[in-house]
Amino acid sequence: MCAHKKSPIYEPLTENGAIALAKKLQLLPENSQLTCNEIGDGNLNLVFRVENPENGESIIIKQALPYAKVVGESWPLTLDRSRIETNALLKQAEFVPQYVPKVFYSDESLAITIMEDLSHLEIARAAFISGKDLPLLSQHVGEFLAKTLFYTSDYGMDQHYKKSLVQQFINPDLCKITEDLIFTDPFFNHETNDYEPELQDDVEQIWQDNELKLEVAKLKQIFLTKAEALLHGDLHTGSIFADEQETKIIDPEFAYFGPIGFDVGQVFANLLFNALSRETNKQQILFHHIETTWDVFVKEFSTAWENDGLEIYTNLDGYLDYVLEQIFEEAIGYAGCELIRRSIGLAHVADLDTIEPYEKKITTKQIVLKIGRELIVNRKTIKNTQQIRELFNQTALSVI
Ligand SMILES: Nc1ncnc2c1ncn2[C@@H]1O[C@H](COP(=O)(O)OP(=O)(O)O)[C@@H](O)[C@H]1O
Numbered sequence: 506m507c508a509h510k511k512s513p514i515y516e517p518l519t520e521n522g523a524i525a526l527a528k529k530l531q532l533l534p535e536n537s538q539l540t541c542n543e544i545g546d547g548n549l550n551l552v553f554r555v556e557n558p559e560n561g562e563s564i565i566i567k568q569a570l571p572y573a574k575v576v577g578e579s580w581p582l583t584l585d586r587s588r589i590e591t592n593a594l595l596k597q598a599e600f601v602p603q604y605v606p607k608v609f610y611s612d613e614s615l616a617i618t619i620m621e622d623l624s625h626l627e628i629a630r631a632a633f634i635s636g637k638d639l640p641l642l643s644q645h646v647g648e649f650l651a652k653t654l655f656y657t658s659d660y661g662m663d664q665h666y667k668k669s670l671v672q673q674f675i676n677p678d679l680c681k682i683t684e685d686l687i688f689t690d691p692f693f694n695h696e697t698n699d700y701e702p703e704l705q706d707d708v709e710q711i712w713q714d715n716e717l718k719l720e721v722a723k724l725k726q727i728f729l730t731k732a733e734a735l736l737h738g739d740l741h742t743g744s745i746f747a748d749e750q751e752t753k754i755i756d757p758e759f760a761y762f763g764p765i766g767f768d769v770g771q772v773f774a775n776l777l778f779n780a781l782s783r784e785t786n787k788q789q790i791l792f793h794h795i796e797t798t799w800d801v802f803v804k805e806f807s808t809a810w811e812n813d814g815l816e817i818y819t820n821l822d823g824y825l826d827y828v829l830e831q832i833f834e835e836a837i838g839y840a841g842c843e844l845i846r847r848s849i850g851l852a853h854v855a856d857l858d859t860i861e862p863y864e865k866k867i868t869t870k871q872i873v874l875k876i877g878r879e880l881i882v883n884r885k886t887i888k889n890t891q892q893i894r895e896l897f898n899q900t901a902l903s904v905i
């Protein structure tokens with residue numbers, strides 16, 4: 506990982522510094538008693554919420570640190586991720602302004618993005634954990650995926666312009682995190698792995714499973730080489746704000762031009778985590794969200810393809826079906842990788858880690874590992890979202 510080359514004016518903001526900045530930029534009134542809290546709960550960055558208590562007006566100032574917050578200064582990380590995040594939010598807003606926060610200001614030297622405060626919504630992972638349904642989430646996420654991915658791909662974007670964007674979104678340090686934490690470390694005895702001692706046998710089986718590792722190698726190769734569209738790059742349920750009516754997708758600092766199936770697969774996997782954390786009779790809504798995400802994605806992607814396809818072969822019978830089939834197959838494989846890495850790798854998910862009692866958490870993680878393997882190895886024969894549910898049910902029964 507490249508060490509960050511410090512800009513002469515960069516320094517991490519304090520809460521008072523965030524207030525001063527909001528005033529200096531006249532984003533909030535200079536003569537008011539602003540309040541500020543650092544609310545970042547992600548793995549990487551500082552997030553300040555600055556509010557004018559007189560009228561409730563507020564903004565979010567997100568700042569990258571020159572290292573990964575979750576690990577500390579021993580893991581240097583480029584500040585350039587802030588530029589990537591700002592530019593990805595702006596690019597996505599060209600296609601789906603309704604699903605991303607408004608960007609008010611950015612500064613590459615300070616590594617900050619100042620954006621709309623979405624605190625009236627709830628992070629989808631937390632909402633699902635507390636048992637909420639978020640009924641429109643998958644309708645919105647399916648449309649977000651279809652439009653951001655189609656219109657930044659060679660199918661729907663001027664191909665010369667797309668190449669200039671590929672350059673702009675070269676994101677080597679953040680891609681390296683994904684390459685290591687999703688596709689490499691969990692499949693080897695690596696120091697970043699983090700799992701309960703009771704999973705040792707299951708983990709060692711994965712490390713020795715060369716059939717599985719060959720398929721992971723193929724998926725990693727696609728991630729490394731297929732510059733299909735501008736991905737969000739980290740589309741888990743912690744990157745989605747939602748309520749009953751509204752959905753906003755945040756945190757695209759991992760954006761780069763990669764395989765469309767990667768974003769779709771991350772959404773599938775993170776919905777599965779929550780299904781796995783619930784009693785059987787409360788899982789239905791998560792499967793509904795998986796099915797709807799895919800159905801809406803296909804519908805919107807196909808409409809865009811028919812109306813706005815720029816690549817000459819988009820007129821050819823059979824090409825759209827071929828592309829959708831590839832995306833689905835890759836999504837299934839990437840979902841499997843996400844399931845495995847969130848169970849035994851460095852970065853976990855609260856859906857699994859908060860399961861009680863402890864024995865149930867271990868059994869659930871064993872099921873997750875098995876489903877992950879099956880999705881990766883059998884991704885060519887899984888042709889629809891119904892088969893994900895069947896695999897889920899069969900695997901759960903076989904472990905219990
Ligand atoms: N636009 C926003 N409005 C309100 N809260 C936000 C906003 N962006 C981020 N947050 C809060 O900060 C947390 C971390 O933000 P995130 O972008 O995921 O950071 P990281 O890049 O460190 O993962 C979110 O879980 C959310 O609670």
Ligand SMILES: CSC[C@H]1O[C@H](OP(=O)(O)O)[C@H](O)[C@@H]1O
Pocket residue numbers: 547548549573575682683686739743744756851852
């Ligand atoms: C050392 S980064 C680990 C992990 O964190 C990122 O997610 P987030 O910051 O949104 O919580 C990403 O998934 C990385 O793989």
